[in-house]
Amino acid sequence: MLTDTIKLKYFQGKQYIPDIQNAPMRSQFRGFPLLKKCDECLVDESVCPTGALKADPLSIDLGKCTLCGNCKCDAIQFTNYYKLSSTDRERLVITENMTPDDFEKAAIQARKEIRRVFSKSLKLRQVSAAGCNGCEMELNACSNCNFDMGRFGIDFVASPRHADGLVITGPVSENMAYALEDCYKSTPNPKIVILAGACAISGGVFQNSTKLNREFLDKYPIDLYIPGCPVHPLTFINGVLDFISKK
Amino acid sequence: MNWVITENNKKINALDIPTISTEEIRSDIEKMKTRVVGFFGKQEFDNVRLYVIAADDKVGKLYITSSLFTPEVKSYESLTQTIPALHIFEREFYEEFGIEPLNHPWLKPVRNNQDAYPFFEMKGEDIHQVAVGPIHAGVIEPGHFRFMCQGEKVYDLEIMLGYQHRGVEELFLKNKKYNNRLAESVCGDMVIGYNMAYSQAMEALSDTQISSKAQIIRRIALEMERIAIHIGDMGAIAGDMAYLMGASIFGITRTLVINTMLEISGSRFGRGLIDVGGVNFDIDKKMSEKIINMLNDVAKTVDRTTNVMLKTPSCISRMERTGVVNQETAKAIGAVGMAARSSGVDIDIRFDFNDKWYTSLDVVKPFRATGDVHSRFKLRYKEIKQSIQIVKKLLAKLEEYENEPVKVTPNTSLTPNSLVVSMTEGWRGEVIHVAITGSDGQLVRYKIKDPSFNNWYALAMAVRNNGVSDFPLCNKSFNLSYCGNDL
């Protein structure tokens, strides 16, 4: 039996992605959108389920965008570029002719002390506040053997008392509002707040629901926005790494 | 008997649905020996109409009737007293419309959990309560569990949900356009199951005929979703037994499946794949080969790992006789889906409701019925193997329809005054969507029933008389949805 077990392990070989920061992404992935003027197509805002798409001037708000591809046309193309995070809500709005490089240069501006304090170790408490389990499954995947986020000292922990910050998913339902704030208050200072997924950032496809209570997000400072629906593990890990690592 | 007879995904004239008394409903259900899959209200001016949908799995038929409550009538005699499986449906109906099922044994909130919740309490020496949640230790959705224990032993578990309530049923009514993106997000671990149920409902109401090719691709995706999640769940069960090699290997094996899904649809979970009118992405010859190769690799690894695990005494002893739900209990409480099949209740929408793409495949129904964690683990293994066979056969079939379009432009107007029941067997079990249109062809009611709506109670039954430390393992072995329940 022991030999079976050893064989099984051997059979798996190495599975981790060696260089997470330059990990290849399949070409079909819908990531960073490239927008350009096009006289042929009339961009129709109403195809967008979340109001992320604006036709005049042409822009896509990654904080609302589910990267669903409904709006794909000659003017709007999706690249497989996955580093979509930003420390600034406004910067998530992608405008005409913006390239991934333009975006990346300005997207993450973390305070010095964040890099000083958290660059080697960041323990996060995740709170699902009406997240659909899409973002939650992808955050779980961050810790599997492929992505192995733990090697960078970034882990999800069980107790907010021992966490350095919160990662919030979901549009924050009325029924979760209290527990979310309670969890935030139980986390010692200094702490950070990360919003993961279109729902957390803007309400996503649920933004018109009357059952949400997003007051928490206005009340407390947000440090990092990580777009996606759901967030891809590479988007999440790279977003956090760019946020905490010393440049 | 006064019920309209229909089939899965077949629209009926809503005005043909008879109005009978709740007592007639009770006696008819008992006589017909059917299973209730829909029991929900709809406001009709000042009145409330209660729709009841019963399924006969043996012949693949659906029966629909209704009962009308005028504003003066504020109660009726609870049906749960004689049909226990209705307990949660009646609670939901009461919560939404304020019409009380008299003498309901357990009339508690379903989603309104912010006021004081009347937990069941035991008194006595040595009895203690354990409260867990809404926020749990891992990265999972919120819910509250209250255990009544004596020492290590659980006497009773009560599950209070509702934290995930986003009002999705109303959101479907607010949208004037088709909204597949919302359908995908109701329950994000069953993207394909939900989107398929929604799309089929809309296609039936709008008389849109989709291509055979699109139908096949949808089912391939549905089975791939089942394979991926089942593998992930087997890993999670291994993880909760602290058998980390199982957790690691199943985890990375699941990645292979969802990364192939990404190559098909641009999303690891198949978001954006299905729209009303068909699918947005084709599976060509090259992709088809890729899928087959991937599935062969996956099958090999799953086989090897499962075999090693099931030969490991420490795994077996942890799973066997833990969290038992026997067949009788599963039937009585109306368990569905893979949880029910693990307890020997053989229901499966794919095969029972004349889906020609499934009934034309000669694959055996998996079956294993001890009702414990071991049984749910093994059933997953069998279903993975079965689904791999199904995908391969569907891929072969796909070639016959090579020249068909993947998508047609759907009609945008829905038939007025109609009702359709759309059922899909997702990996967790039956996803049931019911859509009703008004006289102007707009949706006036959208009702969703997730398999978890029935099955949460099965989990509560499973942990009785188990150690409290067995709870995480039992919970993982069901892997129920909070979102699907809370909507």
Ligand code: SF4
């Ligand atoms: S990809 Fe983004 S911007 Fe385009 S339709 Fe979808 S949500 Fe809207």
Ligand code: SF4
């Ligand atoms: S952003 Fe998308 S995947 Fe994430 S919780 Fe919201 S709907 Fe689900």
